[in-house]
Amino acid sequence: MTDDRPNVLLVLTDQERYDLSAPDGPPVETPTMDRLSSEGLRFERAFTPISICSSARASLLTGQFPHGHGMLNNCHEADAVQPNLPTEIQTFSEVLDANGYDCTYTGKWHVGRDQTPETFGFSYLGGSDRHHDDIDDAFREYRRERGVPLGEVDREEELYTGDDPRDASEGTLVSAVTPVDVEETRAWFLAERTIEAIERHADAAGPFFHRADFYGPHHPYVVPEPYASMYDPDEIEPPDSYAETDDGKPQVHENYRHYRGVAGFDWELWAEGIAKYWGFVTLIDDQFERVLAALEDHGLADETAVVHAADHGDFVGAHRQFNKGPLAYDDTYHIPLQIRWSGVTEPGSVCNRLVHLHDLAPTFLEMAGAGIPESFDARSLVPVLENGGTVPDGLEWPDSVFAQYHGDEFGLYSQRMVRTDRYKYVYNSPDIDELYDLAADPAELQNLVGHPDYAGVRKALRERLVDWMDRTDDPNCEWVPDVLASASTENRV
Template sequence: MADADADTRPNVLLVLTDQERYDCSAPEGPPVETPAIDRLSSEGVRFEQACTPISICSSARASLLTGQFPHGHGMLNNCHEPDAIRANLPADMPTFSEELVAAGYDLTYTGKWHAGRDQTPADFGFSYLGGSDEHHDDIDAAFREYRADRGTPVGEADLAEEIYTGDDPRDGDEGTFVAAKTPVDIEETRPYFLAERTIDAIEDHAEGDGDGPFFHRADFYGPHHPYVVPEPYASMYDPEAIEPPASYAETYDGKPRVHENYLTYRGVDDFDWELWAEAVAKYWGFVTLIDHQLERILDALAEHGLADETAVIHASDHGDFAGSHRQFNKGPLMYDDTYRIPLQVRWPGVADAGARSETPVHLHDLAATFLELADVPVPDSFDSRSLVPLLENGGEPPAALDWRASTFAQYHGDEFGLYSQRMVRTADYKYVYNGPDIDELYDLTADPAELQNLVDHPEYEEVRRDMRTRLVDWMDETEDPNRVWVTDVLENGS
């Protein structure tokens, strides 16, 4: 006889990747093997219009944690940098994780953090299970100990096929490390180790005697550069077979000056497609390596009888240029390459299998979603909307629910200074406000590569006016502190 008092709220497994492009797992995207993500899409809802609120690690991760746009939580750039506007989140700022702990969830965490210079997941209700390294998060030494025990200490493997930014792409004495092949076994990579720790957590939850459900967060350090992968992933994709994306034809004509400046700043102005294709092949291999680890995690859920009672979410903090627009990494370029993100949600018994949602949503909408899954009220401070009504309705908003037909995003500058950018995106158009330079308007249907800036095109005057109005509405609704003067510019500008 079933226990009438049993907790029927679902477990939650969040798998967050670092700088994973939307198109790598899209049906119409490049030929990247992602069987686990495809499995989640076939067994749940795939969101095709999901965007990050900001394309920089700390800010996006802080938004996910707090349910707020960056101007709300104040972590506007990376917390580990010397110019960080906010190194740590205020202690009294509500987060979804602390709300879940108060509601009886058992929270565990593996992998990358990067949402506070001195804070750790433990400060926000998680039991941290290890996996960090010196990539901005020196929380513990678990991965280093793991590698040392296997006889291949971190940093001692002889890499091959290395690529660096700068004048000589094969010279590691200057520039940024882009990609390489590592001789270590798959079992010695950090993605494998993080999957192992996540599987351990699943086993512990399955065998534990806790009364409440669990929430586990697995944060992979990739496919963020450097794209360092072992075989078979290092040679899984043939660079000679990789065609340049349409955006590789970028000329920067009519674009903000910073776009072209970033080629030099990032050290890739002399990269040709042959070199980019070699890097992209490693990036794709990194995506597939992580996907295979996700597959192991999903299998572990099933083996322990937890699949039917666990909502599984896969997303990324933001994307990666990986040669698109001839750019490397990310920056003050608000293209879909870095702002559109993958998002799949499998929730057995609730979310329709194989549903494709065109509803525009944000990464940090997951914060409110987690709370509704747990029957917890969403704090007033949150700027996010729960996706539960969409998941219960085939990925589309119920008729009675008013849902915006656009997403809102921002950028506040990075290594070489602060500046203000705001963006509004619909399925058809994108408008980018650039305070110190020309604004941008793209017709995403006619020009999905976002090559032609139409902001001054006379035939798009009505579209420009509509998109500016949408942007003003978003800034007003979210109490964006820049709304006073930006609104005046947008409403009165030509």
């Protein structure tokens, strides 16, 4: 009997902004992502449930919001609330494995200090880095064989956080040029390992699921030529949010700029970092093209649904911030999501409905004809994939997305967010809340939480947030509703 279920290739990037591959975004060369959009369906409004790596990746696996699976911050840090994903929680990969899929994995994991993808139904094929996972030595050995061991090359144009942006003795490396060849980058290596996996799957019976997780464009934005000089910093314009004053915002916004060591950065320094970030994105895009070519070379393109997404975004100078943190701006929550599924998705179609990253978990299971666990707090995207990006008649679809944040190495910071097409409300437990009119202020510069003209909007969004907290068994629903109900019309502190 022929198994006509699709293979699935998931390419997940690390800290990639939505706008980089959007049609109206900055002039970043992403021909492969653009091709995926033109041959499949692009989601205009996909959002991560949390803008921190371990938590978002655990949500993708479990179909749950972070307060459900319990991984509230990064597992590799000393202050990890929960260093490992509880094995009793069902993951989409384990369900796929139980339903006859050969599940393989290359690249970044970062979902458990003492776990690997093999704990959750995957075969791991290498490519980890020592900082986050240290699962294997494959890439380090590869670099030794090529005569350029990791850590033994002299970078140029190094940019650091801190008082002296050229001082390597303090701060965090933001960007640099590496002298190695493209074939010696981790991005190239991960693409090569993914291609090897595709070759192996081509000779096997039954469907496969392969996940390729690139270590980038997460900082440090260290790229080789020709990508390092592909974008001229002098031609990069500041985003509208660069005009941020922090007026009327939670104090943590200003604190984080100092904590990250970028309070003294001027636009010239930011443009230098952004140029390398853009180069990093194009480098990954080119490696993605090699992977798609491998599917075609082995006759698998029509049999394989290809999905590209990111765990979360990156500030890269927006709001004059670096990295991410307890700032619920679209810069880090709005993510790219493109799906090409031959014979199902309409080429060039667009979905403008609000969706979550972890909606992919039930989507993969419905593609495979497998049952969706009741523990999932997510919905399958298959109905909109099959219907040209629109919701079929008679199917209810939410008009809000939700997110949360719990802190990273800066310390715990309880935060909840509800976003509709037009408005965003952010609950900040230790400080003033936030309300943005995204139609009038897409850069999210003006906090309207105390504006009398938005009293009705504020009340409605608070009610949506409380309802979601109750439906998803958010532990904070025991007391936050009372806080919001008794909040003043101006500030909530």
